[in-house]
Amino acid sequence: MLRQIRRWWASRQPFPEAWREILRVDVPFYAQLSAGDRERLEERLKIFARTVHFEGAGGMEITDRVVVVIAACAARLVLNLPDEHYNRLKEIVVYPDAYRHPDRGSAILGEVNDFGTMVLSWRAVLEGLRDTDDGKNTAFHEFAHALDLGGGTFDGTPVLVSRCAYGPWAKVMSRYYKRLRGGETRRRVLREYGAINEAEFFAVATEAFFEKPRVVREKKPDLYEVLSDYYRTDPASELEAHLTGRRNSRSA
Numbered sequence: 001m002l003r004q005i006r007r008w009w010a011s012r013q014p015f016p017e018a019w020r021e022i023l024r025v026d027v028p029f030y031a032q033l034s035a036g037d038r039e040r041l042e043e044r045l046k047i048f049a050r051t052v053h054f055e056g057a058g059g060m061e062i063t064d065r066v067v068v069v070i071a072a073c074a075a076r077l078v079l080n081l082p083d084e085h086y087n088r089l090k091e092i093v094v095y096p097d098a099y100r101h102p103d104r105g106s107a108i109l110g111e112v113n114d115f116g117t118m119v120l121s122w123r124a125v126l127e128g129l130r131d132t133d134d135g136k137n138t139a140f141h142e143f144a145h146a147l148d149l150g151g152g153t154f155d156g157t158p159v160l161v162s163r164c165a166y167g168p169w170a171k172v173m174s175r176y177y178k179r180l181r182g183g184e185t186r187r188r189v190l191r192e193y194g195a196i197n198e199a200e201f202f203a204v205a206t207e208a209f210f211e212k213p214r215v216v217r218e219k220k221p222d223l224y225e226v227l228s229d230y231y232r233t234d235p236a237s238e239l240e241a242h243l244t245g246r247r248n249s250r251s252a
């Protein structure tokens with residue numbers, strides 16, 4: 001209930017101009033969105049920023065810049081999804097750099113646990129954003145896990161648009177997952193990390209879908225289609241429209 005009140009209150013606040021400046025400087029994909037999408041992104045972003053708790057760790061200070069950049073990544077994924085898909089996400093802990101997992105001891109750039117806590121390396125978030133088309137984006141990756149968790153467990157299947165969407169989803173996702181596990185190496189579209197399990201596959205596929213949509217559409221059209229149905233967006237066409245618009249405005 002409290003969350004609903006906070007959402008309502010957040011939705012009524014104007015979008016701060018200073019936040020827009022942060023988006024222009026630190027979030028390269030923002031400039032590639034259409035005017036309508038930018039407006040929707042801001043709407044989702046401000047609600048996310050004001051309903052999820054941000055906590056600094058390892059000396060990290062939580063500034064508006066940190067909140068806005070991370071919330072922009074969260075908003076990008078759910079731009080066209082109805083309702084609140086991150087409802088199981090309570091808190092985001094941000095470290096300045098990679099951190100050591102207390103149990104595993106290895107360096108980690110991000111993770112999400114069952115209790116709704118996401119951990120992110122700020123450096124990894126910025127690096128993931130800087131290169132908009134390498135198919136590697138730590139924040140998109142972790143937010144895909146958060147969406148997956150919204151579907152109940154980390155199994156690589158978030159809540160889909162309708163019951164009849166689960167069949168095609170399972171068929172297509174498992175085929176490409178198996179292919180990646182089988183060591184698909186030639187001109188790989190998806191990062192090898194996605195071969196760990198179905199949850200990682202979905203997170204890695206999400207990174208590729210948003211960061212190199214035209215490659216995914218060309219090389220794995222049915223994978224592109226199920227992700228496009230789920231996210232209700234067509235980033236390859238959006239990117240083409242953006243590039244055409246830029247070309248036209250240059251020649252005008």
Ligand SMILES: [Zn+2]
Pocket residue numbers: 141145199200203
């Ligand atoms: Zn992961």
